[in-house]
Amino acid sequence: MLKNYKTLLFDIDDTLLDFKKAEHIAFKQLLAHHNIDYTDTTFQLYLSINEPLWKDYELGKLDRATVLSSRFEQFFAHYQLSVSGKECDILYRSYLTIGNQLLDGALELIDTVSKTHQLAIVTNGVYDTQMARLKNNGLLPYFKHIFVSDKVGFQKPDKRFFDTIWQEMNITDTSSVLIIGDSLGADIKGGQNAGIDTCWINPTHQPNTLSHPITYTVDALQDLYTLF
Ligand SMILES: [Mg+2]
Incomplete structure (x- = not known):
């Protein structure tokens, strides 16, 4: 009791x-910043890159900075975009804080x-x-x-x-x-x-x-x- x-x-x-809600809002904003249209498939692609990286972090295989930047470098590579993972991450995390979660x-x-x-x-x-x-x-x-x-x-x-x-x-x-x-x-x-x-x-x-x-x-x- x-x-x-x-x-x-x-x-x-x-x-x-609600972390998924926060993530969703932030991801949409980040795509808009790079002039990429949002679709569910795009989001699923991002999740399929992001989630295994965090699992590796939890297992101690990757450090946090690597996870935070490489998720975006890997994702945008699918769109033939070469981005600074670190800059994307700063932007993304600023978006993560917005909206009612x-x-x-x-x-x-x-x-x-x-x-x-x-x-x-x-x-x-x-x-x-x-x-x-x-x-x-x-x-x-x-x-x-x-x-x-x-x-x-x-x-x-x-x-x-x-x-x-x-x-x-x-x-x-x-x-x-x-x-x-x-x-x-x-x-x-x-x-x-x-x-x-x-x-x-x-x-x-x-x-x-x-x-x-x-x-x-x-x-x-x-x-x-x-x-x-
Ligand atoms: Mg929790």
Whole structure:
């Protein structure tokens, strides 16, 4: 039950904000900048290049800078365009922050739990981008503590990412902390590595392939109300 916890750690992407929506908006803008017409096929092509690169990053095979720039170099090469991957990425990330990306009821839920709990953001991503997205979607004022992997120096599920949190928030009793997120491999595994309770947002009813049980599994963020 939520009242058993003092601190709630929230993931951002596909927990509070709709990352696919953000990605879609940004991609459309980037294409327009290069005078390429948007089609679903174009977007699928981009995803088919981008997703494996991020998987390699998560496995530690590629560094972040390489992923961020080579995804666009590879994509635009399909259109015989030679671009600066780095410049494309800067532009793309500026577009990633625009538009309403809130998942249904996210702002209301955060407003509610902010009255009873200490809240923190725990996200793997680029600090400036994640900060701008929180700000543009009205979430920033609710979070005094924000942990973004590229600033922390470690990413979920690494235990050291969480060690930074305990240190910065002066948390000694981690049994009073719950992590809430959609990613089994990053949020839930990370929570387990850190020895805290976990709440998995699992709308598509994926199986738990981790070796430890998950404290709570819900279909949607709003289901947290049932844990009050
Ligand atoms: Mg997520």
